[in-house]
Amino acid sequence: MTVLKARALRKRYGALEVVSGLDLDVAPGECFGLLGPNGAGKTTTLRLCLGLTHPDAGEIELLGEPVPRRAREARRRIGVVPQFDNLDPDFTVEENLLVFGRYFSMPASEVRAKVPGLLEFAGLAGREDARINTLSGGMKRRLTLARALINDPQLIFMDEPTTGLDPQARHLIWERLRQLTQEGKTLVLTTHHMEEAERLCHRLAIIDRGRLIAAGSPRELIAKHIEPHVVEVHGNGFEAWMERARALAARVERAGDTVFVYATEAAPVLADLQNHPDLIYLHRPASLEDVFLKLTGRDLRD
């Protein structure tokens, strides 16, 4: 049983194939993360799954409905939080929820009954009459999340839910998303924030250039793709030391003035570093970010 299944999905814009043969499966109740650098095809993939953009090839089944043919029916039970807030600036906070509920053909009384609980959830109780342009970025994002819950969706799509938020606002969103998964809702989110993916997602798919390049839980991905220890080294003489390091560790990479040493055993590397007092180092466990950089490369994607 899956809530979202995509097979051999393809979408081309002009000469560029943005999604090239993507398969996805999302199970009920999980938080599924779609990771990828800018331009990897994350947003297009979400739009295809929602039936907002039509694929050139491939099949999508969303909550048991074929997409895009019956996407409209599937969207009755779906919530969407877009990357860029598109709250209705002509309405107040409360009116945004009231008007949006009517797009789902919900009776006015039912929508009205839901609003106080949603504003509470969004931390916006008491701001019912505020205009949208007076809200902070975090408040807008929380209101957008509340708006996505107006129809009590089974599945919620979120496109970079915390991009552009300060740490306080981000942590509050994370807490709310965890609350939603505890209530049994399925979440699909895109992000390039590795900490977010590691904290929230049960399962991840890393995509690049429209292709799936790895999938699994954050721990599985780290265990499978990367050595458990990372030592970051910089300081005078790091270039000479880098050559020595190659004999001590499985993989050594340079990015600017920093050497990244990926090792199965950290002890030999750390022991050797004791003989080089000019070098500054940081020893840490491998993270999802290391996996991401290994699989998608360190080149800038603009």
Place this chain on the structure above:
Amino acid sequence: MRWFAIWRRNFLVWRKLVIASVLTNLADPLILLFGLGYGLGALLPSVEGMSYIAFFAAGTLCSATMFTASFESMFSGFARMHGQKTWDSILYAPLTIDDIVTGEIVWAASKAWLSGATILAVAAVFGLAASPLVILTLPVAFLVGLAFAAVGLIMCVLAKNWDFFSFYMTLIMTPMTMISGVFFPADQLPRPVHLFAQVLPLYHGVELVRPLVAGRLPDHVLIHLAVLLVYAAAGYAIAIMYARRRFTA
């Protein structure tokens, strides 16, 4: 009737700003009507058996309807579609781009109808539209609104930026107003121009409304209605086609 949720959304926003909205929609046509109507009208004998101001009021009813429908579907529609991305958010709900296009066109026609109806009310108050037949101008105004809203929405979903609309305004709407019999009888113009006016929707709106304001039933009613209906229906179909292309391609 799913489109009604979109109509309702626009109505709720309009209701908040109703006074400003009605005033700005009516100021221009009414200033023109009374300025030209009384000023120029004093120099003119009756036109087609009516006082010039009554003649011009019938034309203004149509042109105000046209302008309101066009402005709402182009500028306000583009603001909602492109500027504030309201259409994007509506598409997260179980609604389609077809529902949005329908809701926007009917909304723009409704607002245009209100402009036409208000001009009629003002004209009636000043004794320029005394016959009971003027009631029939109300459905005609809605049809004129639908025709121009549908064409305006094609412009909206084709537009890349705001400048796009000035071409339509300057090159199509302004000349259309000149040759369609709003200010003076359309057959005053050279025959080719007069014939050309007859393929445009505004001409047919004026041909229906003016006799009704004068207290007569218009001639060739079916032809005039048919042209307006074709503009509304074809405009609607084309707007949907381009809207789908813009949103789902």
